[in-house]
Amino acid sequence: MVSVSAALTSSYDYGEVARSVLTAIAASYAGLDLAGRVTVARGRVRLAWLGGGAIAMGIGIWAMHFQGMLALYLPVSVEYHWPTVLVSLLVAVLASAVGLYVASSRKMGWVEALIGSAVMSAGIAGMHYIGMAAMRLPAIAQYSPLLVMCSILLAIFFSVVALLLAFDLREETRWTVPRRLGSATVMGLAVSAMHYTGMAAVRFMPSSAPDLSQAVSISPLGRNAIVIVTLIVLLAAVVTSSVDRRTGADIELLNQDLERRVAERTRQLIAINEELRKEIADRQRAEDALQEAQAGLARVTRVLSMGELVTSIAHEVNQPLTAIVTNGNFALRQLDAGTPNLKQLREAIAEIVEDAARASSVISRIRALLKKGTPDRVELDVNEVIKETADLVRKEATRNRVTVQLELAADLPSIVGDRVQLQQVLLNLMMNGIDAMRALTDQPHELVIKSTRSADGVEIQVQDSGMGLDPKQTERIFEPFFTTKHTGIGLGLSISRSIIESHGGRLRTVPSSRGAVFEFILPTDGAGAS
Amino acid sequence: MSEPESIVFVVDDDPSVGRAIKRLIGSVGLHVELFGSAQEFLPSKVTNVPSCLILDIRLPGISGLDFQRQLAESNVEIPIVFITAHGDIPMTVRAMKAGAVEFLTKPFRDQDLLDAVHLALERDRRRRQQEAELAVLRERFESLSPREREVVAMVVSGMLNKQIAAQIGTAENTVKVHRSRAMEKMQANSLADLVKMIERLQVPSAHAS
Numbered sequence: 214m215v216s217v218s219a220a221l222t223s224s225y226d227y228g229e230v231a232r233s234v235l236t237a238i239a240a241s242y243a244g245l246d247l248a249g250r251v252t253v254a255r256g257r258v259r260l261a262w263l264g265g266g267a268i269a270m271g272i273g274i275w276a277m278h279f280q281g282m283l284a285l286y287l288p289v290s291v292e293y294h295w296p297t298v299l300v301s302l303l304v305a306v307l308a309s310a311v312g313l314y315v316a317s318s319r320k321m322g323w324v325e326a327l328i329g330s331a332v333m334s335a336g337i338a339g340m341h342y343i344g345m346a347a348m349r350l351p352a353i354a355q356y357s358p359l360l361v362m363c364s365i366l367l368a369i370f371f372s373v374v375a376l377l378l379a380f381d382l383r384e385e386t387r388w389t390v391p392r393r394l395g396s397a398t399v400m401g402l403a404v405s406a407m408h409y410t411g412m413a414a415v416r417f418m419p420s421s422a423p424d425l426s427q428a429v430s431i432s433p434l435g436r437n438a439i440v441i442v443t444l445i446v447l448l449a450a451v452v453t454s455s456v457d458r459r460t461g462a463d464i465e466l467l468n469q470d471l472e473r474r475v476a477e478r479t480r481q482l483i484a485i486n487e488e489l490r491k492e493i494a495d496r497q498r499a500e501d502a503l504q505e506a507q508a509g510l511a512r513v514t515r516v517l518s519m520g521e522l523v524t525s526i527a528h529e530v531n532q533p534l535t536a537i538v539t540n541g542n543f544a545l546r547q548l549d550a551g552t553p554n555l556k557q558l559r560e561a562i563a564e565i566v567e568d569a570a571r572a573s574s575v576i577s578r579i580r581a582l583l584k585k586g587t588p589d590r591v592e593l594d595v596n597e598v599i600k601e602t603a604d605l606v607r608k609e610a611t612r613n614r615v616t617v618q619l620e621l622a623a624d625l626p627s628i629v630g631d632r633v634q635l636q637q638v639l640l641n642l643m644m645n646g647i648d649a650m651r652a653l654t655d656q657p658h659e660l661v662i663k664s665t666r667s668a669d670g671v672e673i674q675v676q677d678s679g680m681g682l683d684p685k686q687t688e689r690i691f692e693p694f695f696t697t698k699h700t701g702i703g704l705g706l707s708i709s710r711s712i713i714e715s716h717g718g719r720l721r722t723v724p725s726s727r728g729a730v731f732e733f734i735l736p737t738d739g740a741g742a743s
Numbered sequence: 744m745s746e747p748e749s750i751v752f753v754v755d756d757d758p759s760v761g762r763a764i765k766r767l768i769g770s771v772g773l774h775v776e777l778f779g780s781a782q783e784f785l786p787s788k789v790t791n792v793p794s795c796l797i798l799d800i801r802l803p804g805i806s807g808l809d810f811q812r813q814l815a816e817s818n819v820e821i822p823i824v825f826i827t828a829h830g831d832i833p834m835t836v837r838a839m840k841a842g843a844v845e846f847l848t849k850p851f852r853d854q855d856l857l858d859a860v861h862l863a864l865e866r867d868r869r870r871r872q873q874e875a876e877l878a879v880l881r882e883r884f885e886s887l888s889p890r891e892r893e894v895v896a897m898v899v900s901g902m903l904n905k906q907i908a909a910q911i912g913t914a915e916n917t918v919k920v921h922r923s924r925a926m927e928k929m930q931a932n933s934l935a936d937l938v939k940m941i942e943r944l945q946v947p948s949a950h951a952s
């Protein structure tokens with residue numbers, strides 16, 4: 214311990230001290246305020262806030278410190294080495310920057326808090342003692358290690374408190390301003406306590422005149438200037454921050470409103486969408502049901518037209534069966550006779566096999582037409598479908614003295630469709646043709662089925678040589694339950710039309726000088742979607 | 744080729760059925776001729792040997808039943824065995840009334856068809872025989888003089904010689920001569936015999952009244 218009597222007596226200007234404490238509180242307030250802004254901002258704006266904030270805060274802290282030094286009266290003239298002063302200001306700015314950075318980070322754990330406060334306190338203590346070192350006076354400063362330590366501990370404590378408070382206060386909540394003011398007061402007092410502890414740690418022992426190069430003395434005007442400039446800077450910082458916050462808040466408010474409205478609209482849209490989806494599902498169900506009903510109806514009419522054909526079909530099955538039975542009996546007789554004519558026996562058996570195949574093919578043709586099944590779209594040779602159907606009605610035609618004539622173009626493209634449904638349409642048209650000619654006795658009875666290539670597909674015509682259609686009824690005949698026959702339910706043509714339409718084609722009548730002509734086109738692109 | 748003993752004609756539009764029938768009937772030693780339609784079967788083909796026709800009802804062009812009527816109208820007498828895939832009762836009745844031998848439903852039993860064919864041929868044979876006999880009788884009847892025919896007609900109607908003589912204004916003995924010469928020409932052994940012959944010839948008998 215140095216002798217107290219030898220040291221220069223110092224005293225404080227308490228007004229100046231009070232002003233320095235207020236400056237500290239103001240700087241703290243600005244720091245807390247700015248931490249919030251830095252947190253909210255992103256990218257370059259954040260960097261600008263961080264830089265500007267650090268400068269404002271650094272100036273504030275430095276000014277407080279400088280004021281605190283100026284508040285000390287020594288019996289000698291004190292000048293300041295200004296480059297050192299500048300360095301101390303720079304350190305204050307850096308320490309502030311670190312503080313703001315840490316306080317504005319997304320989250321703050323103990324590690325971040327400790328590192329941040331270590332750097333900050335080092336900065337503040339550094340600023341303080343660098344500032345002290347800038348003093349130029351005819352005395353030597355002696356430091357009390359205990360108090361220096363105390364001041365450093367206080368700096369650390371201050372830093373931790375500052376970071377925690379700043380972190381806590383950065384979000385906008387109710388009572389933000391009063392809370393921030395309270396926090397700023399605590400922080401300002403802590404800063405002041407650290408500073409004045411640091412000041413208390415020094416004793417100035419008189420010595421020779423100092424090196425006064427680059428040293429300036431601070432006039433009372435200068436002191437006031439420092440205070441005023443500092444306050445202006447801090448005020449500017451707080452005002453800017455407040456405007457920014459207000460704008461941010463307005464934007465936030467607008468955003469919230471917008472988001473609310475968007476959410477509202479989205480909810481409405483989702484509800485509407487849900488409703489639409491339900492409606493579509495309902496419609497789909499209805500369509501499925503309709504289609505099923507139509508398929509059922511189509512099958513019923515198919516069965517009905519097959520019913521009209523049943524005599525012919527029975528005949529067609531019976532013929533090969535008769536041949537089989539007769540040939541079989543012949544074969545048995547030959548074998549029983551003991552000396553069979555092997556050549557004849559062989560012929561008979563070969564014909565049995567042939568006729569059995571014939572009978573079975575008739576049955577499978579009929580079964581295909583009667584089976585209940587969902588429409589099956591496959592690639593089809595239209596001519597083949599016509600031939601198969603003509604085979605089915607040929608007997609019936611013969612019975613009614615009708616000749617069936619096929620005029621099929623050779624170069625037809627294949628189409629995509631349902632074989633059974635198309636056979637049904639052809640069957641219906643052919644049977645109608647046969648029926649139309651049944652009553653007529655004098656004319657030749659001819660049923661002509663033509664296939665030709667058309668621009669967009671395959672055109673099929675069924676023509677009879679009957680009385681032809683009543684021109685007044687050419688559209689009515691396609692109506693359900695419209696019939697000109699005594700036995701008929703009047704569904705054949707209406708169902709035929711719907712089948713052709715489901716294949717993307719159109720069934721219509723064609724005016725003709727002789728008999729009735731029905732025509733439909735099946736598109737090659739298989740436009741039928743259902 | 745020598746003339747067969749009998750001919751079975753088959754008209755069926757299904758060649759397979761036709762061939763099978765031909766084979767079956769051929770196996771019992773009968774001659775078969777096959778036709779695809781009624782038009783192809785010309786009545787002129789019916790020769791003077793016993794024959795029959797197996798006829799399908801459902802045929803292209805003219806139906807079997809209509810063809811039966813046509814044959815009858817043009818006096819072609821041939822026994823017909825109908826075969827059909829599905830005959831109904833009115834159809835059967837019509838066919839049988841018009842003289843069909845049998846009406847068989849396809850597929851038929853082979854024995855039924857053969858029995859029907861044999862029956863039909865037998866019937867035709869008998870008819871032909873009767874017709875031949877009738878032709879002989881007719882020839883004999885043609886050889887009678889007008890007066891002899893007159894006397895025969897009166898004899899078979901039961902008139903006595905005396906009554907006949909009074910009727911035609913001649914002597915009873917003259918009637919006796921006419922009568923015995925007619926009996927001789929007709930090769931009748933008795934009066935009863937002569938009556939039967941004249942009945943078969945369907946000569947209108949001359950009653951006194």
